[in-house]
Amino acid sequence: MKIIDVKTFVVGNPPPGFGGRYFVFLKLITDAGIEGLGEVYSLPFHPHVVEKMIKDVVERCVIGQEPYNIERIWRSVYSSGFTQHPDLSMMGILSGIEMACWDIVGKDVNKPVYKLLGGQVHEKLRSYTYIYPKPGDKTDVYADPFLAAERAAEYLAMGFTALKFDPAGPYSAYDGRQLSLTELERSETFVRMLREAVGTKADLLFGTHGQMTAAGALRLARRLEPYDPLWFEEPMPPDNPREMAKVARGTSIPIATGERLATKYDFVRLLEEGAAAILQMNLGRVGGILEAKKIASMAEAYHVQIAPHLYCGPVVGAANIQLATCSPNFLIQESILDWTGFHSEILKKPIQWQDGYIIPPTEPGLGVELNEEVALKHPYTGTALHLDMTHHPILP
Known part of the structure; x- marks a missing residue:
């Protein structure tokens, strides 16, 4: 069986x-008629440019290859252009290609991917969601701790036992920085009111996006510690694990990070420095499913857990589920609410979620199929990127 073509959908x-x-x-197409589905996460280029990049890489490195030869394809793409370095753009493209290969392999042998990577460890997967706004909200749930506490109670009623939120304010191209006293006070108030609202019924996951220096992160951590969050997420930019380790050593709150890192080579530095207790690889960026499994195995040796990151589409979500199901050191999986809405509509069969837990699929491959009719009805026509930062310094 050979890969003969690729389709892309933005x-x-x-x-x-x-x-x-x-x-x-993306979809990889084989001469056996089996198609494999993948997703590329958040490249720093317009998605129509990303489409051209996907097609270029597939034409040069993937067409004519056997989808079973995942290690060979991975090394060829990783080394393209004499790089051999975790370039986030190339690794995003490689991630989508790699998970599509696994989807083909699983379909060919009629097994879920997790059955091919050590087998099923977890019968169901604990999940968490961000605290999101709703139509009719009179204030901003991202900045109003009273509304966030009300919303938290609604999520508990749905079955969630962990909630994430990010009240520390905007993130900037000029971070890390010291948070203002107002930002520090708002963050502490959020955690205090949410802890009062949920008691011991839910873990609190304090999300940030690299806004702080190590010293600034420790100032905030001291305010948060009395409320016992499950984690303090990416408190400073991801480019210096030694500085992140200062935060990890200086607080009792577990540090979670990794959504902006790629490959075992980035993650081993976190582990060697003792910079994180929880790794948050995004499978649409990190290098794919097998690379994430290697990272999870390295983490296991350090007694570090994994919580795969998801702020994208349900195909990365499906890949995350395959990894989580077969990984002994899995902690919790990020969900976009309960996988309803467009994350359900874009698939032929939605991801199964029940009472706060994801139910791993039994279908072969990734266990999901793209509804191409829905995909084609929703082309992206904007100019903005998937995510972006404020491009001026944040003033106190």
């Missing part, structure tokens, strides 16, 4: 747009 994510402005999917 899909606009309609309101409310949870998961990003658009999703970039």
Whole structure:
């Protein structure tokens, strides 16, 4: 069986747009008629440029290859252009290609991918969601701790036992920085009110996006510690694991990070420095499913857990589920609410979620199929990127 072609889909994510402005999917097509589905996460280029990049890489490195030869394809793409370095753009493209190969292999042998990577460890997967706005909200749930506490109670009633939120304010191209006293106070108030609202019924996941220096992160951590969050997420930019380790050593709150890293080579530095207790690889960026499994295995040796990141489409979500199901050190999986809405509509069969837990699929491959009719009805026509940062310094 050989790979003979590729299709791409740039899909606009309609309101409310949870998961990003658009999703970039690809399909690898084989001469046996089996197609494999993949997703590329958040490259720093317009998605129609990303489509051309996908096609270029597939034509040069993938067409004519056997989809079973995942290691060979991975090394060829990783080394393309004499690089051999975790370039996030190339690794995003490689991630989508790699998970599509696994989808083909699983379909060919009629097994879920997790059965091919050590077998099923977890019968169901604990999940969490961000605290999101709703139509009719009179204030901003991202900045109003009273509304966030009300929304938390609604999510508990749905079955969630963990909630994430990010009240620390905007993130900038000029971070890390010291948060203002107002930002520090708002963050502490959020955690205090949410802890009062959920008690011991839910873990609190304090999300940030690299806004702080190590010193600034420790100032905030001291305010948060009395409320016992499950984690403090990416408190400073991801480019210096030694500085991140200062935060990890200086607080009792577990540090979670990794959504902006790629490959075992980035993650081993986190582990060697003791910079994180929880790794948040995004399978649409990190290098794919097998690379993420290698990282999970390295983490296992350090007694570090994994919580795969998801702020994109459900194909990365499906890949995350395959990894989580077969990984002994899996902690919790990010969900976009309960996988309903557009994350359900874009698939022929939605991801199964029940009472706060994801139910791993039994279908072969990734266990999901793209609804191409829905995908084609929602082309992305905007100019903005999937995510972006404020491009001026944040003033106190």
